[in-house]
Amino acid sequence: MSATETPSTAPAPEAAIPTSRTTSGPDLAKIVIGVVIMAAAAAFPFVVDDTATVRMVSLGLIMAIGAMGLNVLTGYTGQISIGHAAFYGIGAYITANLMIEQKLTFLATLPFSVLICAVAGALVGLPALRVKGPALALVTLGLAILVPTLLHKFGSSGGVALWKPKRSHLNSPVDALTNTQWKYLVPLAALVIVYVLTRNIVHSRAGRALIAVRDQEVAATTAGINVAATKITAFAISAAYCGLAGSLSVLVRGQADASSALAYFQMSIYFLVAVVVGGTATIAGPILGGLLVQILDEKAPDWSGNKVGMAPFILGTALVVIAYFLPGGILGGYRQLKAKLTRSP
Amino acid sequence: MDVELFLNQVFNGIGNGVGYAAVALAIVIVFRTTGLFNFAQGEMAMLSTFVTWQLSESMPIGLALVxxxxxxxxGGALVERTLIRPMEAKGNPLGTVIITIGLFISMNALIQLIWPPSKAQSNPFSMPKPFPNRGTVEIFGAHLSWFTIWFVIILLIECALLYLLLQKTKLGLSLRAVASNQESSKLVGIDVGKMLMIGWGLAAAIGAVAGVLLASRTNQFDVSMMQFILAYAFAAAALGGFDSPLGAVVAGFIVGVAEALAITYIDAVDGIPIVVPLLLIFFVLLFRPEGMFGRKVVERV
Known part of the structure; x- marks a missing residue:
């Protein structure tokens, strides 16, 4: 049973190498590109007038936040989860619930959602100390089904698993911004914060601990890393990100929904697709992946004459193909290509 | 306690459990040979079910099933050869898990693309019955359906054949050798790759039979049939021990009966039976990862 043992000889995914290389100070070109992307992203809802398009990109940003969370866990720490939509659901539920029952404003619910999800993530991380690899995937798969089922059973009123805050409470509090722009800029701001946070984590001692645990658990222990604490931290961070994504989804979708356990499972897989396609263990990869997944999910039915199953077919196949041919995802592949081009004379 | 109600629930549980047992058996065979959880096992069975249904339109169901x-x-052997093995060779343990998850999603979607659910209205997906499974047998006032009896018989035949194959043939010896230690098997000249393909093929075939039988139980089946069953089957495989075929079958029945009894007698799980297998997976993996019949894996550093 070779695969049940920790693959001690397994090389790290190739994407890990470029990540550590980027630590060597920011260069000007990168800063310029970053500023241009930021400006374009911020200007987007003011330039594009179509509400549906802005909404789609906004949901893509939210998907990206969730994927960045999963990336901390799966990409950097090597703990696979196919149930992170559970935290997304918890986050959405907390926000909707606090808005309805406690009359909080949307933004005021976010700290609660993030904190509670971090605690929930740490709790889920506990079994992960004993359960590894595919078995962990199985446990998290259970989580993706369990959470919406329980929310549906114990959190719904009269069998309806939809929580809708008053629409007016989700409207833009800033006069200068339309509702559409507000519902885009808030997720964008959240994404920027999450991006900076992730960058700092990954490039810190804690981040190197995550990577060490992924690459060689035993060696990490001997290097003085507390493997248990590191894994639990990774779970907490990833769950907090996904919870934030769930809360933001209430802002854009106007509701928290726990009616379909299978939808949660699918969402969890989509997070994974976003991570793998964008670039496992890269900071920006999941953003790219999240946007791609969301756009594909919304547009594929249109392209294929409303065929049921086209979007999951493309995404599922993309997951297989990318994992197979481009283990570093789009961003990892791009970096490899760049490295090859710059190295040759 | 109402004996009739109790027995009825036990029989219900056995009726469901035989399906869980069959799919769990497939999961365990893959795990034994390749050390992987095939998350796509249920959807592979689903695809087989639809193919068999298509075949049954033009031939008798017995032949279509074969x-x-x-x-x-x-198909199962091909998946192993073309997707799983090259990925394993790259030595990326997450990669193979991701591949089976990708297959899960894309196979389910592929079925919907080939056999659109909207077409079911004009031509419902109704599996012909491979055996006369109407009616029930009465035992102490409780009813045991013929379907369950037939399904159990077929599962037992499958188990007997599997036992003969694994224990009494040269091929079976090689299969067991590969399951036990791939490196050593290579050294004694066993074609490990072929054995892995056979393992995946066997699992896919067992899954196909399970899928067809489960589909024939109801008047109509649809593409989501296997998704929840997969959770139960994984629970059974975990409980029985992921490397024990016997454990998978026994645990399949235990999970089925436990579910039926829990729904009846524990109010908290009323309406959410899926909680039963999920909690079971959780606790078994946490406290006894080797299950009831499995071998304990000792980790070498």
Missing amino acids: VGAALSFV
């Missing part, structure tokens, strides 16, 4: 299972054997 052809369907044979095609599934080939």
